[in-house]
Amino acid sequence: MSEKIVTLSDATFDEHVKASDVPVLVDFWAEWCGPCKMISPVLEEIAEEQAGKLQIGKLNIDDNLEVTRRFDVMSIPTLILFKNGEPEVRLIGAKPKGQLLQEIAAYL
Amino acid sequence: MAERRKVIIVGSGPAGLTAAIYAARAQLEPLVIEGEPSSNSDQPGGQLMLTTEVENYPGFVDGVMGPELMGIMRNQAIRFGAELRTAKVSRLDLSSPSPFPLWIGDPNADEPTVEADALIIATGARSLMLGCPNEERLLGYGVSTCATCDGFFFREQHIAVAGGGDSALEEALFLTRFASKVTVVHRRSELRASKIMQERAFKNPKIEFLWDSVIVDVLGDTKVSGIKVQHTSAETFELPVSGLFVAIGHEPNSGLLKGQLDLEENGYVRTIGRSSRTSVDGVFACGDVQDHIYRQAITSAGSGCMAAIDAEHWLEERGE
Numbered sequence: 001m002s003e004k005i006v007t008l009s010d011a012t013f014d015e016h017v018k019a020s021d022v023p024v025l026v027d028f029w030a031e032w033c034g035p036c037k038m039i040s041p042v043l044e045e046i047a048e049e050q051a052g053k054l055q056i057g058k059l060n061i062d063d064n065l066e067v068t069r070r071f072d073v074m075s076i077p078t079l080i081l082f083k084n085g086e087p088e089v090r091l092i093g094a095k096p097k098g099q100l101l102q103e104i105a106a107y108l
Numbered sequence: 109m110a111e112r113r114k115v116i117i118v119g120s121g122p123a124g125l126t127a128a129i130y131a132a133r134a135q136l137e138p139l140v141i142e143g144e145p146s147s148n149s150d151q152p153g154g155q156l157m158l159t160t161e162v163e164n165y166p167g168f169v170d171g172v173m174g175p176e177l178m179g180i181m182r183n184q185a186i187r188f189g190a191e192l193r194t195a196k197v198s199r200l201d202l203s204s205p206s207p208f209p210l211w212i213g214d215p216n217a218d219e220p221t222v223e224a225d226a227l228i229i230a231t232g233a234r235s236l237m238l239g240c241p242n243e244e245r246l247l248g249y250g251v252s253t254c255a256t257c258d259g260f261f262f263r264e265q266h267i268a269v270a271g272g273g274d275s276a277l278e279e280a281l282f283l284t285r286f287a288s289k290v291t292v293v294h295r296r297s298e299l300r301a302s303k304i305m306q307e308r309a310f311k312n313p314k315i316e317f318l319w320d321s322v323i324v325d326v327l328g329d330t331k332v333s334g335i336k337v338q339h340t341s342a343e344t345f346e347l348p349v350s351g352l353f354v355a356i357g358h359e360p361n362s363g364l365l366k367g368q369l370d371l372e373e374n375g376y377v378r379t380i381g382r383s384s385r386t387s388v389d390g391v392f393a394c395g396d397v398q399d400h401i402y403r404q405a406i407t408s409a410g411s412g413c414m415a416a417i418d419a420e421h422w423l424e425e426r427g428e
Contacts, residue, residue: 030260032160032173032256033256033257034153034156034157034158034159034174034175034256034257035145035146035147035151035157035158035254035257036257037157037175038145038146038151038152038153038157039145041194042145061260062260072249072330072331073261074248074249074250074258074261074331074351075247075248075249075252075254075257075258075261076257076258076260077147077257078248092147092247092248093146093147093148093247093248094145094146094147094151095144095145095146096144096145096146096196097144097145
């Protein structure tokens with residue numbers, strides 16, 4: 001995994017997402033989810049390209065039910081973009097890179 | 109100038125990747141345009157990327173996970189020199205004889221991105237949706253087309269599955285791992301699923317059936333709270349469920365081909381006789397985009413092999 005991607009957990013979520021100077025795109029994922037695997041390389045690329053402007057965080061839903069429930073995630077992959085700690089955009093399902101970037105562009 | 113390739117394969121499910129393995133081993137240096145990430149079954153790896161255990165693919169005594177099987181096929185194609193590009197074809201033009209131009213990205217660009225001497229169409233099929241009013245709005249909020257992705261979120265809850273085929277029963281059985289109760293809503297009074305799946309479903313104490321019933325709407329404000337069901341007796345009632353999984357069938361991903369080669373009335377690509385040839389010389393089709401009868405990973409893989417061999421023979425006959 002790219003070192004530009006941060007692994008989030010129930011314990012570290014608030015601290016990371018609220019304290020971040022840049023928007024954080026959180027990937028709610030699990031090992032057993034095929035479409036999550038598909039977008040993983042896309043997120044790696046975005047993390048590299050948008051370094052300094054956007055932080056990518058990954059939250060494994062199997063291990064972190066508290067945050068998963070708090071944001072009512074009911075389908076994975078779900079990507080939520082947080083700005084100043086607040087959820088701004090929610091993207092459900094795997095999407096191509098171009099479309100992902102387009103949907104979050106207004107918040108960067 | 110557009111890059112020209114001897115063989116281009118569009119799609120990367122079992123059909124596309126098997127075609128790639130055979131074409132690569134025949135030294136045809138195939139390019140596979142594998143699609144882009146998506147959760148609606150036209151993604152790289154195809155429909156198996158949305159499944160869990162595949163128990164009927166020969167060679168795997170204990171079964172294999174769908175995404176893992178596709179990873180293996182992909183690596184096998186790459187091992188023999190196939191090139192895979194994670195992109196989607198936005199347009200192709202079959203109006204002039206080979207080479208066939210294909211566009212990736214802007215479909216209105218003057219120059220095509222690539223040109224294929226022989227073209228293999230393996231774009232597969234996608235899940236059909238019910239088409240009822242609130243289905244799309246609640247997609248991801250209780251409405252799902254991927255039990256393996258979303259089943260986890262319905263622990264100890266009552267959910268509904270729409271459909272009566274193998275995919276519907278597979279989803280229903282998988283969902284019993286999480287749900288307290290799974291109601292299969294089917295528009296007829298008998299299932300079209302295979303006997304083994306029917307037996308498993310009938311034996312499972314968590315699964316119940318609503319026969320002769322059509323889901324006419326999905327209820328819920330911010331997430332699914334129920335479904336509205338119409339029975340053939342014309343009686344309409346509401347069933348409180350927190351999730352709805354749709355598995356009512358498939359439609360071929362043949363949109364790019366409309367008006368360019370012969371399609372069946374139901375949109376599937378027409379192939380000639382016992383071959384993968386289509387109505388356009390030099391264009392071959394394999395997998396679910398041309399098969400609405402068998403639709404198995406193994407039949408797709410088999411037809412992918414046929415398409416690669418047909419393309420190889422066709423190129424040889426042209427003296428290339």
